[in-house]
Structure formats: structure tokens, C-alpha cells
Amino acid sequence: MNQRTFTERDTVDFVIVGSGAAGGVLAKELSTAGFDIVVMEQGPWQQNSQFTHDELAVERQLAMLNRVFEPDQTFRATNADRAQLNVGRGLLYRRAVGGSSVHFAANYWRFRPIDFKERSQWGSIAGTAFADWPISYEELEPYYTKVDWEIGVSGAPGPFDPPRSRPYPLPPLPNKSSGVVLERGARALGLHAQVTPMAILSQPRDGRSPCMGCGHCAYYGCEYGAKSSSLVTTIPKAVATGRCEVRADSTVSRVETNAMGRATGVVYFDTEGKERRQPARAVILAANGAETTRLLLSSASPAFPHGLANSSGNVGRHIMFNGFAFTTGRFEHPLNEYKGAVASRVVLDFYDADPKRGFYGGGGIDARFPYGPIAFAVDMLPPELPTWGSKYKQALRDYYTHSVRFMSHLTSLPVANNTVTLDPAHPDRWGRPGLCLTYQDHPDDMKTKQWFRARTEELMSAAGATTVWSQPVLPADGGVHLLGTARMGNDPRDSVVDRYHRAHDVPNLFICDGSSFVTSGRGQPTMTIQALAFRAADHIARFARSHEI
Amino acid sequence: MADDTLSIFMNDTHITRRDFLGHMSRGGTAGALLLQLPWLATLAGCAGDTDTFAHLSGDEARTMRAFAAQILPSSDGTPGAEEAGAVQFIDRALGQPFFAGSAPVIRAGLADLDTRARELREAGTRAGGFASLSGPRQIEVMRQIEHAPFFNAARALVLIGTFADSSYGGNRAGAGWAMIGMEHRPSFAAPYGWYDAQPAAASTKSAA
Numbered sequence: 001m002n003q004r005t006f007t008e009r010d011t012v013d014f015v016i017v018g019s020g021a022a023g024g025v026l027a028k029e030l031s032t033a034g035f036d037i038v039v040m041e042q043g044p045w046q047q048n049s050q051f052t053h054d055e056l057a058v059e060r061q062l063a064m065l066n067r068v069f070e071p072d073q074t075f076r077a078t079n080a081d082r083a084q085l086n087v088g089r090g091l092l093y094r095r096a097v098g099g100s101s102v103h104f105a106a107n108y109w110r111f112r113p114i115d116f117k118e119r120s121q122w123g124s125i126a127g128t129a130f131a132d133w134p135i136s137y138e139e140l141e142p143y144y145t146k147v148d149w150e151i152g153v154s155g156a157p158g159p160f161d162p163p164r165s166r167p168y169p170l171p172p173l174p175n176k177s178s179g180v181v182l183e184r185g186a187r188a189l190g191l192h193a194q195v196t197p198m199a200i201l202s203q204p205r206d207g208r209s210p211c212m213g214c215g216h217c218a219y220y221g222c223e224y225g226a227k228s229s230s231l232v233t234t235i236p237k238a239v240a241t242g243r244c245e246v247r248a249d250s251t252v253s254r255v256e257t258n259a260m261g262r263a264t265g266v267v268y269f270d271t272e273g274k275e276r277r278q279p280a281r282a283v284i285l286a287a288n289g290a291e292t293t294r295l296l297l298s299s300a301s302p303a304f305p306h307g308l309a310n311s312s313g314n315v316g317r318h319i320m321f322n323g324f325a326f327t328t329g330r331f332e333h334p335l336n337e338y339k340g341a342v343a344s345r346v347v348l349d350f351y352d353a354d355p356k357r358g359f360y361g362g363g364g365i366d367a368r369f370p371y372g373p374i375a376f377a378v379d380m381l382p383p384e385l386p387t388w389g390s391k392y393k394q395a396l397r398d399y400y401t402h403s404v405r406f407m408s409h410l411t412s413l414p415v416a417n418n419t420v421t422l423d424p425a426h427p428d429r430w431g432r433p434g435l436c437l438t439y440q441d442h443p444d445d446m447k448t449k450q451w452f453r454a455r456t457e458e459l460m461s462a463a464g465a466t467t468v469w470s471q472p473v474l475p476a477d478g479g480v481h482l483l484g485t486a487r488m489g490n491d492p493r494d495s496v497v498d499r500y501h502r503a504h505d506v507p508n509l510f511i512c513d514g515s516s517f518v519t520s521g522r523g524q525p526t527m528t529i530q531a532l533a534f535r536a537a538d539h540i541a542r543f544a545r546s547h548e549i
Numbered sequence: 550m551a552d553d554t555l556s557i558f559m560n561d562t563h564i565t566r567r568d569f570l571g572h573m574s575r576g577g578t579a580g581a582l583l584l585q586l587p588w589l590a591t592l593a594g595c596a597g598d599t600d601t602f603a604h605l606s607g608d609e610a611r612t613m614r615a616f617a618a619q620i621l622p623s624s625d626g627t628p629g630a631e632e633a634g635a636v637q638f639i640d641r642a643l644g645q646p647f648f649a650g651s652a653p654v655i656r657a658g659l660a661d662l663d664t665r666a667r668e669l670r671e672a673g674t675r676a677g678g679f680a681s682l683s684g685p686r687q688i689e690v691m692r693q694i695e696h697a698p699f700f701n702a703a704r705a706l707v708l709i710g711t712f713a714d715s716s717y718g719g720n721r722a723g724a725g726w727a728m729i730g731m732e733h734r735p736s737f738a739a740p741y742g743w744y745d746a747q748p749a750a751a752s753t754k755s756a757a
Binding site: 056 | 619735742
């Protein structure tokens with residue numbers, strides 16, 4: 001792509017690390033506001049035409065994530081355990097322009113007012129750092145609406161929606177058979193299935209194609225450009241300003257600071273592994289909850305002995321993934337869930353936590369079966385069926401096109417000992433310290449999963465499935481939502497950034513991505529990540545103009 | 550995928566992946582550095598209907614073919630793993646980084662099948678390998694080992710060879726997809742399934 005470029009001799013206004021959901025928004029907004037921007041992206045700049053429907057490469061070899069099988073991550077459940085090499089699992093995200101917004105499923109639920117003040121309403125929870133956010137839904141609402149209209153979100157109002165200042169810009173995508181049977185189950189139980197908001201175009205918009213129903217959203221890149229990823233929305237607009245360079249294949253290793261305790265730019269490796277620098281008046285980290293943590297902890301200096309912006313000791317703590325639990329069912333007629341966008345209906349009756357359940361937790365339940373035939377054939381049939389032979393072959397035929405999962409998307413609690421830390425013993429290909437994930441579900445998170453698994457089973461039976469099967473829920477040992485590791489808060493003693501995403505300890509360092517989350521929400525964080533980024537960009541531009549950075 | 554995207558999307562594959570290739574993904578770690586697109590191109594270039602095997606010996610290929618034909622048989626008159634070319638896929642895959650880690654397990658397992666077959670000393674047959682056994686006898690031998698690491702790895706390879714994109718050398722003419730009733734097209738228009746095609750579904754609004 002033709003774009004303005006900068007050199008190491010140019011001190012740009014902002015270096016933004018990360019080109020995903022948050023980085024794309026920040027780049028577009030700040031370049032549009034007149035600032036010079038370099039976006040650093042560790043992976044390549046792929047185009048829509050490079051995306052395929054190749055299940056082996058995408059789902060099994062995780063080709064979209066890039067370099068995910070390199071031995072630079074470890075896992076342990078608790079600090080007392082010995083960390084084990086954890087390859088192809090754990091902290092999962094795409095290294096490429098557009099970040100994980102390229103291959104996500106594009107569910108775009110907003111948070112609700114309760115998500116920002118749940119500590120006040122629910123009370124404290126033992127073993128957690130459960131806290132209110134320093135901002136409210138009302139404060140963020142204009143930015144949720146901005147996401148809807150800037151990137152293109154398709155949807156329709158539902159009975160439990162929080163207030164919104166503008167309708168959806170696009171009508172819903174078609175209801176799928178999974179949505180119809182979820183509606184049937186919900187009606188039978190007195191629940192409500194509503195349209196799932198999706199960051200996928202239902203109509204042409206901005207020169208982009210609408211959804212072609214190919215069925216390859218989750219895990220895959222959209223070759224039609226219908227999925228509203230940063231790759232096709234904010235990034236091209238940022239570049240078109242003539243004030244933004246997206247520097248792909250450039251891996252930042254640390255943020256540099258001066259004697260005044262201010263950030264001066266970033267150090268990075270180019271494609272040849274040559275170490276380079278990009279000076280900037282301010283640095284914005286939007287690299288995701290794992291990579292942002294790595295950069296902050298790797299940028300320790302005598303002035304910041306425990307890592308940059310880490311006087312609270314909270315950098316890398318409280319990682320949250322969002323729990324999940326599901327039940328699978330087979331129906332009499334074909335659903336063909338391999339076609340169309342991932343989900344079309346969602347039940348949000350259980351969104352709020354309820355003290356009567358005896359534990360904290362809430363979530364939503366949608367219907368989906370976005371699994372290719374390899375994944376299905378390997379281990380998705382009911383466990384009592386044969387796993388090879390002619391009856392197995394017949395079962396694959398009977399079940400693949402007729403099956404659906406009711407999938408719950410859930411809260412996770414912020415636990416101080418659930419951490420991302422540096423693992424220098426397992427460096428990455430650039431020599432950067434690897435990452436160690438230490439994680440164990442809070443007991444309430446396990447109970448939440450168990451409770452929701454039971455609800456999905458009831459819904460599946462009520463929907464009229466002829467066969468219903470479900471497995472015991474498992475403790476999480478990683479995930480794709482990387483939330484909470486540089487939490488936002490008013491008190492520098494227990495948070496990393498303030499309500500404007502400015503690091504408490506470094507006046508010209510901003511951090512805005514999933515790491516900013518104080519609590520986890522209910523399973524679909526990207527809409528909120530982008531709303532936060534639009535809001536942060538407004539305030540950062542204001543500070544810059546008034547020389548308050 | 551994150552959100553779900555991977556939200557669940559990934560969370561969920563996690564489970565599958567864990568049991569999936571099992572030792573394979575771990576064994577393939579070093580080789581996985583070279584992973585992905587380059588070898589896809591290689592495979593695409595040599596996909597074809599040839600019985601010349603690059604990595605399996607003649608005996609191994611024969612045994613593998615018989616094993617694959619028991620995983621997804623064609624005895625019902627429709628193409629199975631053998632007709633889909635799963636064995637051709639496996640032969641090529643074993644030379645590629647992502648799968649190479651499983652090669653020793655596969656080779657040892659195939660040899661073990663032949664040994665077990667000979668020990669059966671099936672009446673009226675020469676002391677041939679697994680492939681020379683009758684169907685019921687093959688099934689009997691496979692039942693003896695169906696919880697062994699070899700079985701899981703070989704079964705996974707058969708399934709991948711049957712259902713992966715045809716450019717890898719298996720799933721000939723989309724035989725795997727046809728086997729399970731999946732249409733393979735670049736795009737689809739709604740309605741997608743039976744339920745959303747019903748008149749009532751078309752008028753379904755978001756629930757009150």
C-alpha cells in the first residue's frame with residue numbers, strides 16, 4: 001500500500017505499537033486529527049486475496065496467528081508449579097496487520113451499565129481484585145455508537161439492550177437455522193433470543209462487499225472484506241490521511257525512556273533482525289494484554305526497576321480470558337451451520353449475576369457450529385458413537401450438517417496471581433523474553449461455567465434436539481481474550497493507567513487494548529476495546545493540542 | 550479466534566486441539582518453525598493420482614491403506630478414505646514439518662499391525678501382513694490397539710487426508726466433503742438450512 005513513510009531521524013508525534021482492534025482505531029483517529037503516526041506491527045501486511053478456506057492450515061496449523069508454534073511460551077497453574085513449555089496454546093493472537101480482528105468471529109455485544117460498576121453493586125469477592133471501572137457506560141456510549149458507524153456493525157435492538165444514541169447502521173445478517181432453533185428453545189423456557197450484533201456488513205458500505213455467507217469467519221480472514229476488521233476499516237483510513245505509516249514486520253522489544261522518566265520512542269527489530277529505533281513524542285501501546293505486558297516488563301530501567309509503568313506491581317496481573325461452556329445437539333433436519341456468519345441469535349437473560357445462584361458470574365448464550373469437517377470428524381460426535389468404521393462414517397453424514405452448539409460466553413474474575421510474566425529462559429526468535437502464563441480459574445468462574453453448561457443443555461432440549469450431548473467443563477489454561485493486565489483506575493497504587501489510558505507513572509505513555517479492562521464483561525470484548533480506543537483517541541488528541549502530554 | 554473469535558472460537562478449538570494430534574503437535578515443534586505456507590505450495594504442486602510413495606515403503610503403504618479403509622470404509626457403496634486418497638495425503642504429510650514428528654509412531658504402528666496380523670495365522674492365508682487379512686480380522690486387530698497413540702495419530706491423519714483441501718493430495722474431487730453432505734462453494738445465499746427456510750423463520754423478528 002502506498003503510504004507516507006518516516007525515518008529514524010523523524011520524531012513522530014505518536015508511535016502506536018499494534019495494528020489490531022485498538023491500534024487501528026487510535027491510528028485512524030489521531031492521524032485524522034493531524035498527528036504524525038508510525039504504527040509498529042510485528043507481523044506481515046496481508047491482503048484479503050491471501051485469505052483461504054483451508055481448514056488444515058487455518059484451524060489445525062493456526063496459520064492466521066503466525067509463528068504460534070515457536071517455543072517462547074510457558075504455562076503453570078500456580079506460582080508453586082514448574083512452568084512447562086506451552087506451544088501453540090496459552091496466549092493466542094494474530095501477529096499481522098489488523099491483529100486478531102482479522103480472524104475473529106466478529107460478535108459485537110456492547111457492555112452494559114452494570115459491567116462498569118459491578119463491584120459497587122455486588123460487593124467484594126474473596127481472592128479477587130473485583131473493582132468498578134473509573135468510567136461509566138454513559139461515558140462510553142457515544143464511542144460504542146462511533147464503533148457501530150465507523151467500522152460497520154449489523155444488528156437490531158433487543159429486549160435487554162443498554163441505551164443507545166443511534167440505531168444500528170446496518171440491518172441484521174440473515175437468521176440462521178441455529179438462530180431459529182435457539183429462538184424455539186428460548187420461547188419454550190420463557191427466555192428471549194435476540195439478534196446478535198456482528199461486525200460484518202449485511203449491505204455494501206464504504207466500498208466494501210457485504211457478507212457472502214461463505215461460513216469462514218471464525219479463525220479465518222474474510223477474502224470479501226465484509227468482516228469489519230482493522231485491516232479493511234481503520235487502517236486504510238489512517239494510511240489515507242497521509243500522516244500514518246504502518247510499519248509491518250517490525251517487532252518492538254522495548255519502550256525507551258529518558259532521565260526525566262518520559263518515553264522517547266521504541267526499539268524494534270526489522271525483518272532482518274536488525275535493531276532499530278523510532279523516536280516519538282509519545283508512545284501508545286495497543287499490542288494486546290500479552291504483548292503489552294511483555295513490552296512494559298521488558299522496558300525496566302533504573303528509574304523503573306519493576307518494569308515501565310509498574311509502580312503498582314499490577315502490570316501482567318489479573319489476566320482474564322472469559323469462560324465458556326456449551327452443549328451440542330443434533331436436529332432432525334439439516335442446519336448447515338458451515339454456511340453464513342458465526343451466530344445470528346443470542347440469549348442474554350442470564351447476563352446479570354444473581355446472588356441466588358450462590359456465586360458470582362453471568363453471560364450470554366448463542367448458537368453456532370463453525371467447525372470444519374476435520375475438527376468435527378476428530379472428536380465432535382456424541383461420545384457414545386463409534387469413532388471409526390462404517391457406523392462412524394454414517395454418523396458423520398447424519399450429524400455434521402445437523403448439529404449445533406449452544407455456546408455460553410462468560411465472566412472471568414480478576415485474580416492477582418493469574419499473571420503474564422517474562423520467561424527469559426524461553427526467548428523468542430528476536431531474543432525477547434518469552435511469556436509465562438500462570439493461571440487458575442477462580443472457584444466462581446468454574447461454578448459459572450458449570451451453571452451455564454446446564455442452561456445450554458436445558459435450552460438444547462427445549463429447542464427440540466433429537467440428540468443432546470455435553471462434556472464436563474474444564475479449567476481454562478489460556479485463551480484469545482487477553483484482558484486486564486494493565487488495568488485502568490483512579491488510584492496509581494492499584495492500577496496501571498488512568499481513566500484516559502495514560503500510564504500513572506509516565507506522562508507520555510498511553511496503554512489502550514484489552515489490558516485496560518478492569519473486569520471481563522461477558523465474553524465479547526472487542527466492541528468495548530474499540531469504544532475505549534475511540535474515547536482514548538479523543539482525550540489523547542485533546543491533551544496533545546493543549547500541550548498536556 | 551478472539552472473540553469469540555477466537556473468543557470462543559479459539560477457546561473451543563483448544564479442546565479439540567488438545568486431544569487432536571496429541572503428541573504430534575509437540576513432537577513437531579522444532580519443525581514447525583518452517584511451518585505452513587511453503588509446504589502447502591509444495592503439496593499443491595505434487596497432488597495427483599499416483600501410487601508412487603515418497604515416504605512410506607510399499608508394505609507401509611499397503612498397511613496404511615487397509616487401515617484407512619477400516620476407519621472410513623467404502624463398503625456402503627460410497628467413497629471412503631481410500632477412494633478419497635487419504636493414503637497419498639499421509640505419504641506426503643509425513644515428509645512435512647508439521648506432521649514429521651509423528652512419522653516414527655506411524656512407522657512403528659504399521660509394523661506392529663503387520664506383526665499382529667501374522668500372529669493371527671489366519672487359516673488359508675499365507676503369512677501376509679495386515680492388508681492380507683479379511684475385513685473382520687482387520688477390525689479385530691484394530692480393536693486390540695484402538696487406544697494406543699499410533700491409532701489416534703493414524704486415525705487423525707486419515708481424517709485430515711479425507712477432509713483437508715484437495716490441494717494436499719487427499720479429498721480427491723471433494724470426496725470427503727461429499728461424504729458428509731457438505732457443499733463446497735466459495736459463498737452461500739440464505740436460507741442456509743431447513744429451519745431458516747421455513748416460512749415462519751423468515752418472519753421471525755428479534756424476540757420481544
